Amino acid sequence: MRIAVPRGRLNDPTWTWLQQAGLALAAPAGRQLWTQAGSVDAVEVRGRDMPSLLTAGVVDAAIVGRDVLEEAGLPLVLVRPLDFGACRLVAAAPPDTVLAPGRHWRVASRYPRITRKWMEARGLTGEVVTMSGAVEAAPWLGLADAVVDVVETGATLAANGLVALETVMRSTATLSASPKSARAVQRWIQEALPERRERGMDPRAVGVS
Numbered sequence: 001m002r003i004a005v006p007r008g009r010l011n012d013p014t015w016t017w018l019q020q021a022g023l024a025l026a027a028p029a030g031r032q033l034w035t036q037a038g039s040v041d042a043v044e045v046r047g048r049d050m051p052s053l054l055t056a057g058v059v060d061a062a063i064v065g066r067d068v069l070e071e072a073g074l075p076l077v078l079v080r081p082l083d084f085g086a087c088r089l090v091a092a093a094p095p096d097t098v099l100a101p102g103r104h105w106r107v108a109s110r111y112p113r114i115t116r117k118w119m120e121a122r123g124l125t126g127e128v129v130t131m132s133g134a135v136e137a138a139p140w141l142g143l144a145d146a147v148v149d150v151v152e153t154g155a156t157l158a159a160n161g162l163v164a165l166e167t168v169m170r171s172t173a174t175l176s177a178s179p180k181s182a183r184a185v186q187r188w189i190q191e192a193l194p195e196r197r198e199r200g201m202d203p204r205a206v207g208v209s
Contacts, residue, residue, distance in 0.1 A: 001040050001188060004054075004062035006047040010173055013084040014063045017173075018042065021189070050176075051076060060181040067150065067171035071111045077182035078174050080189060085173030089114065092162040093146035094139055099124065099165055108138035109148040118148065118168045136160040 005014050015027045025037045027044075034043040045053065050062040051072035061079070067089055069076060089111065091099065099105075105126030109115040112128045119126065129144050136156055138144040148168055151157060157164060177185040 001061065001184065002059045003040065003042045004050050004059040004064070005042050005044045006050070006063055006065075006173075007044050008047065010047065010063065010065065010085045011044070014173065017063070017082060017084065054176065054178040054181075057178060057180060061175060061177045061185045063173055064176050065171050066174050067111065067114070067169065069174065069176060070169065070171075071113050073113055075179060077177050077179055079177050079182060079185050080175040082173040082175060085171070087150050087152050087171050088164075089148060089168040089171060090151050090157075090164040091118070091146055091148050091166050091168055092136075092151075092157050092164045094161055095163050097146060097165065099146065101125070105146065106144040107146050107148055108135050108144035110135060111148060114168065115148045136162055 003018070005011065005018070015025070018025050023037055023040055025035055025040065025042050028035045034041060043059065047064055047068050050064040051069060051074045053059045054062055054076055055074050063082070065085060066078070066081070067087075069078065091107070093099070099122065101123040105119065105124050106129055107115055107119065107126065108129040108131050110131060110133070112130045115128045119128070129138060131138060135147045135149045137160060138147055139162065140160065146165070147162065150171070151164065154164060175185065175189065
């Protein structure tokens with residue numbers, strides 16, 4: 001089995017989860033991006049690349065944020081939600097902004113698909129300004145009236161003069177797979193449960209019910 005591990009903020013908790021799941025996998029050393037343990041390979045990639053890697057069949061499973069899955073809009077299988085990586089996708093804007101229909105809105109985001117769906121559900125017309133980073137700077141630059149982005153503490157919003165107006169979606173890490181490999185991934189995680197119980201570990205602590 002080949003598993004994709006996200007780089008960035010989910011990297012450390014993902015390696016911890018894999019080890020708690022009974023795999024003797026260690027994070028790659030130095031500049032190396034992959035590691036092996038028995039019949040399981042793990043490769044570190046950007047989270048946003050995981051949906052396409054799953055769809056192409058080059059990895060069997062991935063630890064990936066629910067927000068990334070939703071944004072990709074691909075026919076993938078969420079095998080299990082995991083109990084780490086919690087965050088919110090929020091709509092934010094300068095203070096005193098009132099999100100309401102009746103005007104043309106420009107909303108900047110790294111999540112254009114999610115943002116369009118949210119705007120449609122709220123009855124907001126306008127355009128989505130797609131950005132790959134520094135989204136919070138968009139209102140200051142005059143690129144957008146509001147933003148939709150991930151927040152954990154809200155410190156970055158506050159530092160850039162923005163306030164969270166509403167939650168667009170909540171996200172956690174997930175164990176996900178392609179439709180072709182989903183059954184094999186589900187069997188693997190079920191087989192790992194007895195090992196956890198024998199070691200006195202609570203399966204819920206690693207996202208398995």
